Amino acid sequence: WNRAAGTGQCWGSASYGGDCSAMDFSGVSAIVGNGQAFLALDRAAGTGRCWGNSRYGGDCSAVDFGGNVTVFSNKHAFLALSTEKRSGQCWGAASFGGDCSSFDFGDISEVHSNDYAFLALDAARGTAFCWGQSLYGGDCSSVDFAGVSEIYSNSYA
Numbered sequence: 001w002n003r004a005a006g007t008g009q010c011w012g013s014a015s016y017g018g019d020c021s022a023m024d025f026s027g028v029s030a031i032v033g034n035g036q037a038f039l040a041l042d043r044a045a046g047t048g049r050c051w052g053n054s055r056y057g058g059d060c061s062a063v064d065f066g067g068n069v070t071v072f073s074n075k076h077a078f079l080a081l082s083t084e085k086r087s088g089q090c091w092g093a094a095s096f097g098g099d100c101s102s103f104d105f106g107d108i109s110e111v112h113s114n115d116y117a118f119l120a121l122d123a124a125r126g127t128a129f130c131w132g133q134s135l136y137g138g139d140c141s142s143v144d145f146a147g148v149s150e151i152y153s154n155s156y157a
Helices: none
Strands: 031-032 037-042 047-052 069-073 077-082 087-092 112-113 115-122 127-132
Touching: 031 069, 037 069, 069 112, 112 127
Parallel strands: none
Antiparallel strands: 031 037, 037 047, 069 077, 077 087, 112 115, 115 127
């Protein structure tokens, strides 16, 4: 990616983001990838352009990137967290974290992920919620996060 020129070059499997010849990188401030797709984020304009495997995040046409967005990813999904709007939007494979529509991101202070799940922490309240593949960390409902100061993950936990 050549930020100054607003151009990018991709290679590898076109199905997984290796072809970005149709992408316009003008104004892009960050690029985020996962295992099968990419996002080119223009924070100033509040827009994002995705490419790669649409099932795993290569289609972000329904996502609102306005409001000071930070983007997180795992191997199969993305999360756009807006601190300004106090909201989160997910896309990609629903069973691996691509659906977070039932959660309230209002006071989230940290987000962590592994290959198959996400965790959103409200450190001030000592609470968190997880979503994605429950076998690999997508269910943390039995965990007490009170006083937790650091969180670590690997690919599966």
